[in-house]
Amino acid sequence: MDARIVLLPGDGIGPEVIAEGRKTLEAIAGRFGHQFVFESHPIGGCAIDEFGTALPNSTVAACRTAQGILLGAVGGPKWDDPTAKTRPEAGLLGIRKALGLFANLRPIQVLPQLVAASPLKAEIVSGTDILFFRELTGGLYFGKSAREKDASGEVAYNTMIYSTHEVERIVRLAAQAARGRKKKVTSVDKANVLEVSRLWRQVVERVMKEEFPDVAYEHVLVDAMAMYLISKPTKFDVVVTENMFGDILTDEGSMLPGSLGLLPSASLGDPGPGLYEPIHGSAPDIAGKGIANPLATILAAAMLLRHSLNLETEAAAIEAAVNKVLSDGHRTADLMGTSAPKSTTEMGDLVVAALRAA
Ligand code: IPM
Ligand code: MN
Helix, strand or coil, X not given: CEEEEEEEXXXXXXXXXXXXXXXXXXXXXXXXXXXXXXXXXXXXXXXXXXXXXXXXXXXXXXXXXXXXXXXXXXXXXXXXXXXXXXXXXXXXXXXXXXXXXXXXXXXXXXXXHHHHHCCCCHHHHCCCEEEEEEECCCHHHCCCXXXXXXXXXXXXXXXXXXXXXXXXXXXXHHHXXXXXXXXXXXEEECCCCCHHHHHHHHHHHHHHHHHCCCCEEEEEEHHHHHHHHHHCHXXXXXXXXXXXXXXXXXXXXXXXXXXXXXXXXXXECCCCCEEEEECCCCCHXXXXXXXXXXXXXXXXXXXXXXXXXXXXXXXXXXXXXHHHHHHCCCCECCCCCCCCCECHHHXXXXXXXXXXXX
């Protein structure tokens, strides 16, 4: 297969982890006889510095015609001034919107080898395997917002807005995924307070009853979900929720396996290329030190192969290689209880070696 893959390294540890993702994809190309062409483009803070915008048009254009996009991370203290004209995060939000990437898949699995790295007790966390569907192009992130002067000084607001159509399409994707898993969907909302959640809940009811009678579903309020995620994480299979709730819950969920550095995500639209990224941020505190965990990005590359290139065998090969490296006891510094941590590149090399040996 020939594929053009756009790399968006971004800021902080982004370039370091993307280098390992690329290395892994190159190893896959070599082993399975594919031709992957890579192109790097700026996004986030580095793009602000160079072009005055977090999302240059040339980056969007390159992404539109790519078969898959692998992104590192954006942001950092250098660009954190609240009065700045633009922020690195605008690049990420902009590319999601420009490509219509409404579905953000965030798998959270606690691998048996890593149960000890979890801050939770093994008997609670063992066997956790949740697939989050976070709606990604609506809600508070993209609703009407403003800052205005009033008699007291200033007011600011953001509005949470969802249309029936936006809820339907994400719920359908979640329910379809549940069919290939344990056939259970948990929809998270705040219907006891928010009108937008009451619409969300009604749409979920209708879609599930009419189109997915074979899939069980439940509604859980977001505050309760925050609690259940750490008290009974194994009770969940597919979870679907709106943008901001999904942002917060998946960061919480990312602690179940012990580190943000392990979790990949896929942002999918229809049609068009998917965008794949680790769910961790740019980690400015450790940028440039060569100690970031590249596994989330490497697993994001596996998701790219699976969802955008339809290369299931290749995706599974990466996942098996990551499993092997962890089973062999190799750890980066972010994983609790690590005594002799591997560097970012060493970890990438170990994955590539495991791929070659398999
Ligand atoms: C994420 C990030 C982004 C988000 C930020 C960087 C804009 O936290 O992908 O979860 O809030 O969506
Ligand atoms: Mn987030």
